Amino acid sequence: MKLLHYKQEYIWLKVLVISILFLGIYFRFINLDGKVYWNDEVYTSLWLSGHPSTEIVDKFYHGEIVNVGMLKQYQQINSAQGVSSAITRLAIEDSQHPPLYYILAWFWSAWFGNSVAVIRSLSALISVLSLVSVYYLCRELFTSSLTRWITVSLIAISPFHLLYAQEAREYSLWTLTIIVANYTILLALRKKTLLSWVIYTISLILSFYTFLFSIFVVLGHGIYILGINGFKKTPSLIAYLLSVTAAIVAFIPWLIVIYQGKISGRIQRLDWITEATSLPAFIGRWLLNITRIFLDWVIINENTPFKTIIWLIPFTLALIVLIGYGLYYLYCSTPKTTWLFIFTLTLTTAISLIIPDVIFGGRRSVVVRYLIPTFLGIQLTVAHLLASKLVAIQSIKWQNIWRLITIFIISCGVISGVIISSADIWWNKGTANNLRLNQVAAVINQTSQPLLVSDAKFPSILGLTHIVNADVNFQLTTQPQNLVISQVKDNLFLFYPSRNLRLYLSVNYNLEPIYIGKKQVFGLWKIQAVNQRN
Incomplete structure (x- = not known):
């Protein structure tokens, strides 16, 4: 009887998450030309x-x-x-943005046109590919297929991912390359073949040529290998170092471009990143950014009245508790190869950005788009927690509680998607909020x-x-x-x-x-x- 109930619950959950998946795809392509x-x-x-x-x-x-x-x-x-004109212009004016996304965008525009909807649809399509890729990443991390589906559904309706899926910039492509790089490193560590390490190397090269902060993802992979095998000269460590070295060598041409832009003063100044930020504002922005992974109903900035956001405080505190418990549960319920990988994915980028802020001042770590690896790690953690609790053998009372928590989180994402998709402007549009x-x-x-x-x-x-x-x-x-x-x-x-x-x-x-x-x-x-x- 319990087995029959389990199967019925399992089928119901799969139908729900597949429906959410299609809804997330719809949100990515709706109203592409209606936003500023x-x-x-x-x-x-x-x-x-x-x-x-x-x-x-x-x-x-x-x-x-x-x-x-x-x-x-x-x-x-x-x-x-030709596309060389776009690469040249990017190299001259702002080489801190690597060229891969802009090469793809050039060909996309050449094939389909120059309208706002067309140029943004490339990011939307790439974001859909991320949903497919994260499913395969979860296959390497978790034995439960339900965890894979819930992870996909959480990312599909995440307001954060929806926003950058509709923006003509490289961040949806960076999300995809992060997921692919994480999948290929796990594949290489499992198969231990030359081909698998070559594939990993290629994924790193693509990620480097998409966004410079991919180096933090690669650093996390190194920490993971050392955490699993210790400070030993293992074949896996040697293969990893060779792959990273090859990827960096392949990226040297653009590093030279960046260096030339820096010494000539052509790279745009990022003074806003080094602006002093008070500790309360720093913590507040961090909490707000984490909240935006799951819920984003109103535009919140320094001018937003406190009464408008007071309702968000209990949700944020509850979410922090949920994530904290999720990390603890991940540690207790999965093998070291799983929990350590997700821990390094979640923490490496965040810590690498927080340390310069603490030592030198600034607000690098509160720039939300820089934290995509951290957000992916949080979503994997929460998905594992929800999937495990929904099918675990426990009291009816706790079954209902976790069911309500899951429905609430999914509902927050769906409502956020409805609001964002119909809005002409949102917080990620920078100064356009004022204009x-x-x-x-x-x-x-x-x-x-x-x-x-x-x-x-x-x-x-x-x-x-x-x-x-x-x-x-x-x-x-x-x-x-x-x-x-x-x-x-x-x-x-x-x-x-x-x-x-x-x-x-x-x-x-x-x-x-x-x-x-x-x-x-x-x-x-x-x-x-x-x-x-x-």
Whole structure:
């Protein structure tokens, strides 16, 4: 009788997680073109086009009127120049981003087009491949097939993974290469064949050429091998060192590019990473980031009222307890080869980022996208805990408690996915949270042949070009005193101006804030002649 009940529960759970899997795939592809194309994504398109970023300013920021179509041309690939133009532009402007994702994105755009939906769909597809890959990783780690399915379902509806599955950057590809590298190291350690170690080496090369912090994942693999075999000169350790050495040698060409960019000053400065952060803010951001793995219902930043997030505190505390218990249960219920691997995956990257923050100051470890390996380790831990407790022989009371916990966690992910998929902006869009480009576009798209005057930085301008009508024109400048507005009509707007531009225009024109309902549209004013004032 107990065996029949177990099988019925098991089948019900598999049906549930497979349904969640399809829902997660749906969330990845829905509304791809409805979200703000923010600054980082603009740089992606600009690099793929092969145009220097300075060319935008040099050509268009002189006060002449230009149509939106002219600006959009600078975000489209040039097939005649080939993919080498994109690699060259990336190497010159921001070589700290390795080129693998951008090579794939260039060919993707060449085949399918340059629209926002197309370029983001590459990340969505890669994220789906991660779901397949993590299933095979779980096959190496766990004997229970239910653990594999729950892991896949948790990642499928994780709001964190959903956000980066819809962003034209390399982070979904990094997630995939992390999973593949972890799977291939376990495969190589189990099979101990030359081919398996060659496959592992290739996975490391791909991961290095996707994101620099892959080195922390590789470091975790070394710690794992030493933890299993001790400080002995074993064949596995030698093979690992040879694989890592080969991968680093293969990555040397891009390391040279990074070095050249650093000494020439071309690499973008990351001063925001080294900004001082208080200990309470540091801990708060860490807890918030962990929460975002499973639940993300509202945009939370430094301006969010406390009453808006107070409900999140008990959930966060409960989640920390659940993760802590999950790590303890993982240690007690799995062989050392499993729990040590997940521990190193979870902790190596996090500790490697926390130590510089503690010693030198900064906030590297609270940049959520840098913590993808840690988040994957946490999800593996929680999935193992839930799967084990759901099918373990225990009292009906505890069966029901763990069933409710599982349903609650899955429901949090589903609700988060529904909210995020329909939103035009979220916390991962950086400064776009303030610009509210979709609100600006909604206003100017209701006007016939509008003209936007601005001295805003070009990523904001180019991001706006994807969501405005074809009849929108821009008048851009870097020197407000040289700006000449020939005629003031009802279709003239001021977009996200500097203080100097606002002061210059306010002398001769009336700048009228624009509202949607009772709320002012941030960064947008109507320009009127002085004699039009009421």
